[in-house]
Amino acid sequence: MALLEISGIGRRFGAVEALDAIDLSVEEGEVFGLIGPNGSGKTTLFNVLTGVYPPSAGEIRLDGAPIGGVRPERIAGMGLARTFQNLRLVPHMSAFDNVWLAQHRRPGMGMRDILAVGGRRERARCEEVEALLEQTGLAARRDTFAGDLPLPDQRRLEIARALVRQPRLLLLDEPAGGMTPLETREMADLIRTVAAPGRTLIVIEHKMDLIADICDRLCVLDFGRKIAEGPPGRVLGDPKVLDVYLGREDGDD
Amino acid sequence: MDDHVITVLNNIGGFSFIALSAYLLLLSGEISFGQQAFYGIGAYASGIMTAMFGMSFWLALPLAMLVSGLAAALVGGLTLRLRGLYFAIATLAFAETIRLILVATTWQVEVDGEPVGPNGSEGLGNIRWGFDNEYEPVDFLWMIYGTLGIVLLLFFLMERSRLGSIVRTIGADRLLAETQGINVTRYKILVAGLAGAIAAIGGAFYAHIQTTVYPENFDVMLGVHSLAYGLIGGLGTAVGPILGVLLDVGFLEAVEWVQGYRMIVFGGLVAVLLIFMPRGILDERRVHRLRTMLRGWRTETHGAAGN
Numbered sequence: 001m002a003l004l005e006i007s008g009i010g011r012r013f014g015a016v017e018a019l020d021a022i023d024l025s026v027e028e029g030e031v032f033g034l035i036g037p038n039g040s041g042k043t044t045l046f047n048v049l050t051g052v053y054p055p056s057a058g059e060i061r062l063d064g065a066p067i068g069g070v071r072p073e074r075i076a077g078m079g080l081a082r083t084f085q086n087l088r089l090v091p092h093m094s095a096f097d098n099v100w101l102a103q104h105r106r107p108g109m110g111m112r113d114i115l116a117v118g119g120r121r122e123r124a125r126c127e128e129v130e131a132l133l134e135q136t137g138l139a140a141r142r143d144t145f146a147g148d149l150p151l152p153d154q155r156r157l158e159i160a161r162a163l164v165r166q167p168r169l170l171l172l173d174e175p176a177g178g179m180t181p182l183e184t185r186e187m188a189d190l191i192r193t194v195a196a197p198g199r200t201l202i203v204i205e206h207k208m209d210l211i212a213d214i215c216d217r218l219c220v221l222d223f224g225r226k227i228a229e230g231p232p233g234r235v236l237g238d239p240k241v242l243d244v245y246l247g248r249e250d251g252d253d
Numbered sequence: 254m255d256d257h258v259i260t261v262l263n264n265i266g267g268f269s270f271i272a273l274s275a276y277l278l279l280l281s282g283e284i285s286f287g288q289q290a291f292y293g294i295g296a297y298a299s300g301i302m303t304a305m306f307g308m309s310f311w312l313a314l315p316l317a318m319l320v321s322g323l324a325a326a327l328v329g330g331l332t333l334r335l336r337g338l339y340f341a342i343a344t345l346a347f348a349e350t351i352r353l354i355l356v357a358t359t360w361q362v363e364v365d366g367e368p369v370g371p372n373g374s375e376g377l378g379n380i381r382w383g384f385d386n387e388y389e390p391v392d393f394l395w396m397i398y399g400t401l402g403i404v405l406l407l408f409f410l411m412e413r414s415r416l417g418s419i420v421r422t423i424g425a426d427r428l429l430a431e432t433q434g435i436n437v438t439r440y441k442i443l444v445a446g447l448a449g450a451i452a453a454i455g456g457a458f459y460a461h462i463q464t465t466v467y468p469e470n471f472d473v474m475l476g477v478h479s480l481a482y483g484l485i486g487g488l489g490t491a492v493g494p495i496l497g498v499l500l501d502v503g504f505l506e507a508v509e510w511v512q513g514y515r516m517i518v519f520g521g522l523v524a525v526l527l528i529f530m531p532r533g534i535l536d537e538r539r540v541h542r543l544r545t546m547l548r549g550w551r552t553e554t555h556g557a558a559g560n
Contacts, residue, residue: 050432076434088429090422092489092537101418105434114415143545145538165434 001064003028003200004049004169009058009068011041011048011224018044020224021058026169029198031191033211033218033232037244040221042204043085046171050082051075062169077105081167083158085174085204091147095138095157098146099129102161129164136160136190152183156190163194170194172203176210188213212236220244259390261507263462265498266397270455271475272482272494273404274448279483280417281444282424284337286476287328287344288452290351293471294321295453296460297355297371303382303461304369305362310382310461317457318450325449329442348476355468376467383461390462397458404451408491420444452479481523487535496535 002025011019019041026032034042047053049060051072060068067075081102089098103125104114116122133139136156141149146157155175162170175191176184184207191214195201205211211218212232219229222244228235235241271292278285298320302313332343361370364379371377383393411417423430423437430437460466482497500522505515530536 052428052432072428072431073434073436076432082432084429088426088432090425090429092425092532092541093418093421094541097418101415101422102433104415104419114419115411116415117410117413143541145541161433 033215036221287348290348295456321453322450326446329445487533489540
């Protein structure tokens with residue numbers, strides 16, 4: 001069975017059908033790309049998956065358990081983590097603390113751990129945070145306020161914060177958004193290391209070379225509908241996709 | 254120490270509790286104009302217990318905190334869905350309701366042949382516990398600052414624990430908190446209840462020093478001041494709101510040449526600070542810089558001390 005099973009998902013905002021009968025399934029260990037023009041419903045799909053909006057129709061299953069319409073904090077506790085396209089860090093907390101705070105909902109964490117100051121178990125968890133800052137290239141910036149970091153570092157910090165929760169499914173919303181070609185290549189390397197141990201990822205991205213580079217499969221949305229799905233080579237060559245998406249790319253961000 | 258100094262110090266200590274109460278809510282992103290209600294509930298509840306039922310202050314204090322904390326958690330639960338301005342208005346309305354209930358309530362019992370108990374706008378008098386036990390103002394000084402020391406210590410521990418970072422995350426970005434798995438509802442009620450209990454401490458001391466309290470003592474100006482203390486002193490550490498109290502009560506109120514202009518100076522100070530230091534004098538950035546400096550002096554390295 002697929003790790004994530006989406007069937008007939010719809011989300012309506014007033015008269016706008018932001019998502020219309022989307023079917024998708026993402027296998028364990030897959031890096032799945034989600035592309036489409038601005039306003040095609042990609043981030044809305046992330047918001048529905050993470051419980052920010054309940055779906056208006058359809059069903060979502062994470063490893064068999066229904067998560068459609070479940071509160072975001074419950075879904076987060078079920079092993080789903082995400083990053084945000086428009087960056088949501090606590091600006092007046094250090095890089096270290098932004099990652100550290102996300103550990104609280106891990107299995108085995110009780111009220112005692114929430115109130116603990118120091119201690120052996122706490123030290124082990126802090127070492128884990130340091131290791132993730134190292135992995136994401138932020139070790140030297142651990143004490144810098146998140147709001148003071150340059151944009152590429154903020155995006156990396158969001159990934160570190162998501163990873164510290166040891167998610168079964170990780171959603172990355174434009175991880176290379178606003179980055180230079182060099183920074184984008186570094187991000188591709190990071191995503192590959194993140195995916196290496198068989199982690200399941202869904203990545204929204206506008207940068208086609210990045211998508212082609214890292215994704216096993218991808219799906220294209222347009223006006224809330226799925227118009228293509230398959231391996232990058234085939235999907236990116238599909239004339240329908242070229243027409244709705246790549247043809248309009250210049251106008252986007 | 255002369256009596257005036259002791260009175261000023263007692264006021265600083267007493268207001269510190271309500272300032273810390275408003276500060277805790279500010280950390281969680283809520284602006285409450287109603288913390289004076291819990292200060293008032295603390296004053297009345299503890300006063301009723303000692304004056305009417307002969308309880309010891311040291312038993313009445315935790316009980317008054319419990320009563321006030323539960324009331325605050327209840328109000329917090331009812332106003333959970335309200336954000337920003339609407340939350341502020343609801344807290345103000347609640348506090349005014351409590352004040353008017355106190356004005357309308359008369360409930361007296363006979364103690365030593367005298368009627369004792371809340372008597373509408375005449376207030377609750379005869380809170381004689383301090384007098385009966387021959388406590389001088391200076392004794393209350395030690396009691397207040399001892400309790401304040403404990404509360405501050407708990408604040409420091411909270412701010413180093415995950416609870417502190419959870420509260421700050423909710424205050425910074427509610428949606429982010431939810432997607433990080435934080436049960437925002439549960440923590441908001443917890444914070445509201447704790448804030449109510451802390452405000453009650455200040456009220457309990459106030460009642461037992463004054464020996465008479467009136468509903469009008471708990472009007473909206475007290476709530477506005479308690480909010481302003483955190484905003485002036487800073488939201489980066491629990492020392493911030495206390496610095497705010499020191500500036501207002503210790504300086505503006507105690508120094509004679511600003512007497513007549515106190516509210517003008519205070520209002521101006523708040524306005525100027527909100528423009529130039531929106532999160533107060535000791536804001537997160539300055540506190541962070543101070544902590545980094547302090548850590549440089551100490552040799553020990555502490556993972557979690559990074560916050």
